[in-house]
Amino acid sequence: MPRKKQPRRCGCGCGQMTQGGEFCPGHDAKVLSAIISRVGGVANLRLLVEQTTERPLIIDIKS
Numbered sequence: 001m002p003r004k005k006q007p008r009r010c011g012c013g014c015g016q017m018t019q020g021g022e023f024c025p026g027h028d029a030k031v032l033s034a035i036i037s038r039v040g041g042v043a044n045l046r047l048l049v050e051q052t053t054e055r056p057l058i059i060d061i062k063s
C-alpha cells in the first residue's frame, strides 16, 4: 500500500506547504546553495561533513 502523501511545511522556511515532500519544487536547491555559500564552497562543505561524521567521503567519479 503506497504511503499517503501528507502536505507539510516546506523545509526551506518559506512557509508554503509541500505536496508531501520535504520541500516545494526547487526549494531544496535553494537551501543547498545557501549552505554551500555559508561554508565557502563545496570543498569546505565536504571537510565540514567529514569532520562532523568522522568519516571520509568516498567519491566515485565513474558512476
Ligand SMILES: [Zn+2]
Residues within 6 Å of the ligand: 010, 011, 012, 013, 014, 015, 016, 023, 024, 027
Ligand atoms: Zn520553501
